Amino acid sequence: MSDISYIQQQDNEARFGDYIALLKPRVMSLVVFTAFVGLVVAPNPVHPFVGFVAILFIALGGGASGALNMWYDADIDRIMRRTRSRPIPAGKVTEREALGFGLALSGISCVMLALATNIFSGLFLAFTIFFYVVIYTMWLKRATPQNIVIGGAAGAFPPMIGWAVATGGVSIESIAMFLLVFLWTPPHFWSLALFMKSDYHEAKVPMLTVTHGREHTRKNILVYTLILAPLAVGTGFTSIGGPLYLATAIVMNALFIKGAIEIHGRTEVQAEADKYAVEKRFFYFSLVYLFAHFAALLAEEGLSHIGLGVW
């Protein structure tokens, strides 16, 4: 090692927080919350400590896939302004380190989840990591403008894994929770893409706003919102639903559809004039929308425990 490279390494040495940043902690919060709800609303009770450990390793598995994503996408991250400060482009962590870190955490999280709960959950987590890293990151992200739809599936698996931790399998309820997150992702992300002028085209990532234009993206937001609404409301008629969830879903979906229609009806000139106020409002509401649905499922479970469950 030359003196110069040694000095540069000293200045740029990774801290503990840089390894945490590789795990994409903000994405992890959605994983933790939805997996927790999936686990709690399942019919079989889970020991609180086992439940806590299961959520921890599901989150760690999600973090590991984030680290592997950053390893593979390091070339894109160096180009885009939003991602230039990530640990690899910033020169704090090398690509090989991130790969090793991601692979090690993937192995630990899947094995520990399988040992703590059941084999099916561990395999399901392994499949989720494989799906996010290989199917989404390596293959489809750079190949199709529907990348966000497919990537959304990886983010939608955690409630199913939470359910599998308790039951050891899959059922209509866990598929309903999967569809809720899966179909919510496109309108959520594309509304962000409309007002965040990102540099995906420079990184050669085919985002819908770039490949098909903003008008087409607005239409897609409306289409996915219209498909999402009946499924979100329909979940209320499964064993995890109830009147409280139904009321929440009806109000939330009515507001979501209203917002999507507003977005669809706007032109770029109108959006530029009010600095994308409607798109921003829709994006922030989408966060409330998802939280409200899962919180309502949690509330229904709480009500059934005190004898107030309706179905």
Place this chain on the structure above:
Amino acid sequence: MAITRDSDLHIRRFSRNAGLGVVLLGFVAIVFGLTVVKVERGSTLEAYDHQPRTSLLPAEGVQK
């Protein structure tokens, strides 16, 4: 140059090492906790002083 406890490398890597230490301790606590929970709930693991209880063993001559 003698390696001392205050070497530059130790100071620079303190947060990393301390963080890793906490993570490893946490991992040990999780494995211990899981062991306690699994043993408490595992009725078929009933045993005494590493010897299986005779009440749990199949009677001699009984075919499975």
